[in-house]
Amino acid sequence: MKFSTFTKAITGGIALSALLTGAALAEPALIYDLGGKFDKSFNEAAYNGAEAWKKQTGGNYQDLELQNDAQREQALRRFASQGANPIVMMSFMWESVLAPLAAEFPDTNFVVIDAVVDAPNVQSIRFDEHTGSFLVGALAAMKSDSGTYGFIGGMDVPLIHRFYCGYAQGVKAVKADAKLIENYTGTTPAAWNDPVTAGELAKAAIDSGAEVIFAAAGGSGLGVLQTMADAGKYSIGVDSNQNYLHPGSVLTSMEKRVDNAVIEAFTNAGDDATFKPGKINLGLQGDFVGYALDEYNKDLLTADMISQVEALKAKILSGEIQVHDYETDSSCPL
Amino acid sequence: MSALRPLPRWADLALLPVLNLLLAVLVSGLVVLMIGQNPLTAIWAIITGAFGNGYNIGYTLYYATNFVFTGLAVALAAHGGLFNIGGNGQAYVAGLGVILVALALQDTHWLIVAPAALVAAAVFGGAWAFIPGYLQAKRGSHVVITTIMFNFIAAALMIYMLNRVLKPAGVSGPESAMIAETGRMPKIGSFFAPFNYTPVNLSIFIALLALVGVYFLIWRTKFGYALRAMGQNPTAARYAGISNSKMIIITMTLSGALAGMVAFNEVLGVQNRLVLDFVADAGFVGIAVALMGRNHPIGIGLAALLFGALYQGGNELQYVISGLDRTVVVIIQALVILFTGAMEGLFRPGLQRTFMLFSPEQKAEAVSRETVGKES
Numbered sequence: 001m002k003f004s005t006f007t008k009a010i011t012g013g014i015a016l017s018a019l020l021t022g023a024a025l026a027e028p029a030l031i032y033d034l035g036g037k038f039d040k041s042f043n044e045a046a047y048n049g050a051e052a053w054k055k056q057t058g059g060n061y062q063d064l065e066l067q068n069d070a071q072r073e074q075a076l077r078r079f080a081s082q083g084a085n086p087i088v089m090m091s092f093m094w095e096s097v098l099a100p101l102a103a104e105f106p107d108t109n110f111v112v113i114d115a116v117v118d119a120p121n122v123q124s125i126r127f128d129e130h131t132g133s134f135l136v137g138a139l140a141a142m143k144s145d146s147g148t149y150g151f152i153g154g155m156d157v158p159l160i161h162r163f164y165c166g167y168a169q170g171v172k173a174v175k176a177d178a179k180l181i182e183n184y185t186g187t188t189p190a191a192w193n194d195p196v197t198a199g200e201l202a203k204a205a206i207d208s209g210a211e212v213i214f215a216a217a218g219g220s221g222l223g224v225l226q227t228m229a230d231a232g233k234y235s236i237g238v239d240s241n242q243n244y245l246h247p248g249s250v251l252t253s254m255e256k257r258v259d260n261a262v263i264e265a266f267t268n269a270g271d272d273a274t275f276k277p278g279k280i281n282l283g284l285q286g287d288f289v290g291y292a293l294d295e296y297n298k299d300l301l302t303a304d305m306i307s308q309v310e311a312l313k314a315k316i317l318s319g320e321i322q323v324h325d326y327e328t329d330s331s332c333p334l
Numbered sequence: 335m336s337a338l339r340p341l342p343r344w345a346d347l348a349l350l351p352v353l354n355l356l357l358a359v360l361v362s363g364l365v366v367l368m369i370g371q372n373p374l375t376a377i378w379a380i381i382t383g384a385f386g387n388g389y390n391i392g393y394t395l396y397y398a399t400n401f402v403f404t405g406l407a408v409a410l411a412a413h414g415g416l417f418n419i420g421g422n423g424q425a426y427v428a429g430l431g432v433i434l435v436a437l438a439l440q441d442t443h444w445l446i447v448a449p450a451a452l453v454a455a456a457v458f459g460g461a462w463a464f465i466p467g468y469l470q471a472k473r474g475s476h477v478v479i480t481t482i483m484f485n486f487i488a489a490a491l492m493i494y495m496l497n498r499v500l501k502p503a504g505v506s507g508p509e510s511a512m513i514a515e516t517g518r519m520p521k522i523g524s525f526f527a528p529f530n531y532t533p534v535n536l537s538i539f540i541a542l543l544a545l546v547g548v549y550f551l552i553w554r555t556k557f558g559y560a561l562r563a564m565g566q567n568p569t570a571a572r573y574a575g576i577s578n579s580k581m582i583i584i585t586m587t588l589s590g591a592l593a594g595m596v597a598f599n600e601v602l603g604v605q606n607r608l609v610l611d612f613v614a615d616a617g618f619v620g621i622a623v624a625l626m627g628r629n630h631p632i633g634i635g636l637a638a639l640l641f642g643a644l645y646q647g648g649n650e651l652q653y654v655i656s657g658l659d660r661t662v663v664v665i666i667q668a669l670v671i672l673f674t675g676a677m678e679g680l681f682r683p684g685l686q687r688t689f690m691l692f693s694p695e696q697k698a699e700a701v702s703r704e705t706v707g708k709e710s
Contacts, residue, residue, distance in 0.1 A: 064652065069507075070605065070612045071649075074393070077531060078653060081389075092506040096607065104531075115506075156497075157506040187497045188508060188610055 028266045029084035030063040031075055033091035035154075035192035037065050039219035042192075042239040042258060046090055046113070049259030053266040061266065069189065072097045080105040086269035088262055091115065092159055093189065098122065109275045111265040113258060114159060116279055123269060124279045127256045129159070130166030131316050132289030133214070134323045136236045136254045137170020138312050139291060140212040141178060142305045143234060143251055148179045150205035150213035152198055152224050155191040156184035158327055163216040163238075163254070165332035166323055172334060173312065173321070180334075181205045185220045195223025202227040202235075212236065212251060225250060234300070243296040251300050253292040260288065284317055338686040345685065347633065351626060351674060353681050355640070358669035365665055371658055376651060380663070383650025384643035390650065392523065392532025396604065398642030399534070400596045402541040404620025405638050406548050407592035409629040411477075413552055414585040415565035420466060420481025421593040421617025423488030424459040428594030430495060431458030432601040433510050433608040440517035447517040451602045452540070452595075459594020460587040462488060467586025471579035477586065485617070496610060510608035519603050535603035540595060545631040548592075561585060593617060619645075622671045641667065 030050050032043040050061050062084060064075055076097060079087050086109040089098065095115045102110055102119040109121050116124040140149050149171045153160035164182055171178045183201045185191040198220035202213055206227075213228055214236040215221035221238055222245070228235035229246035237243065237253035244250075261282065268274040282288035291309065293301065315321040326332050341350070363373035384394045404421040411418035431454030439447045466480035496508035505511075519536055523529040552558040563571040564581050572578055600612045619641055626640070627633030648663025673680065 062653070062656075068611050068614050069509075069609045070600070070614050073605075074533075074649065078649075081531070082653070095505065095507075096509065096512065159506060188493055 026083060026085045026270060027059070028061045028270060029079040029087045030061060030262065031079070031087070031089045032063065032065045033093065033192070034066055034069075034189040035218040037063070039193065039222075040240060040242060040245065041218045041221055041237070042256075043090060043218070045240045045256070045258035046088070046262045048240070049262030050266065052259065053263045056263075057267070059266070069093065073101065076101055077104075080108045085109055086111050086265055086275070088265050088269075089113065089115075090258075092157065109269045109272070109277075111261075111269050113261060120277055123265070123275065123277050125261050125265075126279065126281050127258075127289050128281060128283030128325075129163050129216075129254075129256065129289065130169075130325050131284050131323050132254045132256065132291070133163045133166030133216070134170035134173070134316065134321075135291050135309055135313055136214060136252055137167035137172075138174050138309050139170075139252055139301065139305060140167075140214065140234070140236060141171045141174035142308060143300070144211035146209050146211040147175065147177070148181060148205075148209035148211070150181045150202065150208075150210035151183065152201050152205070152213055152215045152217055152221070153182075153184040154186075154198075154217035154220050155189060156187050158330065160184065160216055161330075161332065162326040163214075165326040167214050167216075168332065168334055169323055170312075174308075179209075181208055181210055185217050192218035192220060194220045195226070197223070199223030199227040203231075206231055206233060214238070214254070216254070237292075241292040241294065243292055243294055247296040248300065250297060252297055255290055255292045257282070257288045284313060338683060339690055341682070341686055341689060345689065347628065347630075350678070350681060350685065351633075353685070354673040354678065355670060357680075358666060358673045361669050362662070362666040366658065366662060369657065369662075371655055376655060376658060376662065379651050379654040380644070380647030382647075383654065384647035388528025388530070389532055390646060392529035392534045393649075394639070394642045394646040395529075395538055396532060396534040396599075396642070397645040398638045399538045399541045399599050400616040401619050401623045401638035401641050402545060402635060403595040403599070404593055404616050405623030405627060405634040406544055406620075406631070407589045407617075408620045408624035409627065409631075409634055410548060410552070410561075410592060411585055411589040412624060412629050413558075413565045414561045414581060415568065416467075416470070416582065416585060416589070417478050418463065418466075418481055418586065418589045418593075419478060419618070419621060420463060420484045420590075421596075421620045422613050422615060423481070423485035423617070424462045424590040424593035425596035425600075425613045425617055426485075426488045426492050426611075427462040428455040428459035428590075428597035429601045429608050429612060430492065431455055431594070432597045433500065433513075436513045436517055436602055437511065440514040442517070444517055444519050447513075448519050448536070448602065452598055455594040455598040456591035457594075459597065460591035463590020463593070464583065464587045467583040467590075470586070471582040489611075493610070496608065500608060508610050513602070513606045518606050521603070533604040535599065537595070537599035537603045540598065542635075544592060544595065545635050549631040551588075557584075593620070619667070622667065622674075625671065626674045640670075644670075 035043050037043050037047050088111045090113050092115040094112050098112055098117045102122050106121055111123045113125045151164050151167055168180050185194050185198045198217050202224040205213055212234040213224055215224035216238045225235045225245055229249035234251040236251050239256045241255055242250055242253045366373040366376045383390055385391055407421050408418055432451045435450045435454040436447050466477050466484055469475040469480050470477045500510035502511040521535045523532055560576045560581055564578055568578050596616050601608055623634055623637040623641055627637040644663050651658050
């Protein structure tokens, strides 16, 4: 029974890919999530990675911006059946859609970022958001003496709580009595693309005394960065390096090198010889997460702050500091 | 200006919509041209994307199934003079009924789950439309206002239910648990190979039954007569002894139940779980479908197929031509609605003149028509 459905799926898949388009091109494909391709954050990091890969190799890739949640299966199936390989997907929302489809297309390699799907042809990439956020939290506490520190998340999901929890621990590592303000833009994927609401939340946090706000909110974060720049206060960007958006106001960015992950996937995941299925954790080691330092924020971070945060980073790497991971027990002890 | 003769029935029902559609396609072609793409390639991509092979047709039929339900929902209400623009919300809330029943019965058999879920979809969708119907009938709150507001209430309610009640442990996104394998309604692809891997499922037969059923309800029953009487002239209907408020409530509830069938198709037939925003604006497309189908089941079936093809073809467009995507199809849809609905009169006078050229009216006929017209 199991075997027959399996073979049916294979033959069906082959027949289907022959039917569609005809051109069995093994081009990689990239599916952005609902925040949109040009969110200057999570999705744009993936786009930048794909473009960098294109420039390096001269290869071609296909990409797609999702319009709504119900579209996921059709989009993924479309790419898989026309022979795209590998297919890279962004966000935790793919878990339930990818698992059955991966079984249906056993010859296609899938790479999913921010989710874990257990299948022989799926590579699940997770980033250690908590340690990277810890470092920017420490920088926030060093920069401001207000005693109150803000956090504005996008969608209210465990992944974003993980950012918050790391950030809060970083703040407290520097200022043990600090007060934290934790807010989320919404409970649906629309919260990734709602800069207005996020900006209002930032104003409320300023009123409560926050001078630095960490925005882990995808496209919505732009509203936070803008609000903080207008108020002459500091913000921390996320995923991409967002320092250039408001020089002098964006203190740093919690960089998550999604771009490198996409380049890596496009380069190696298409070939079974180099494809590594299973869960892969990318963290401080190799600078896959961390704080961004460039010409736009070099005046904001003093040499003393940098040496302190580097010391913290070394301690996390050596295991001297254990940053609590929200996802291990769904709680954030502070 | 001489009086124009009404168009023959076939021209009114078929030729005029086709001309309007062609005009919409022509204008859309200009838009594509302005973007810098070849409009013929784009149109061909839409057509092959919608009907090119079994896979594409399967998806087209799946979208069309949704639009039949919402189109009928709008048309039924329209015959009673009610404008139900809350199909989205009614279908969305109906999803709640479907998933609750399906999750409760998932370990039995789909033959038990499906009828129960069908009833649940009708009850939940109907209940969501009953409230605006009641408010219209008893309080005079206009259904256009209340139904569209109920769309927002439905969205908020469903976000709450998905995030706080239905979301299983260990899932990040707002979605319910999957229905167990035994409780899932089979897709047509599982016994008709060309539709393999497509979401079209047994609900398409429910859609066909609904088309026939609504025809009989509106034109062959006492209820339908009362409904049309109220739609044509509520005062006369009242005078004839029809209780308008009762009719409004029943009609809105039935309309909501029809819209709720979208949830039956989507939740039980396709997604096998409740996801955010699964209706994907089918409720609003239903308005266009009813408008284009002239509120008649045959027209609605054809218009639903057309919009299903536009949806599916539009999806394919973005894979075939980079730089074009669904938004182009949204433009085409908007133009179709514009030309078939708002500017429906555009071709009518010209077409009427053309018809008179080809078959000159007999004088006696014209005189009798004019005098009848004067007296009424």
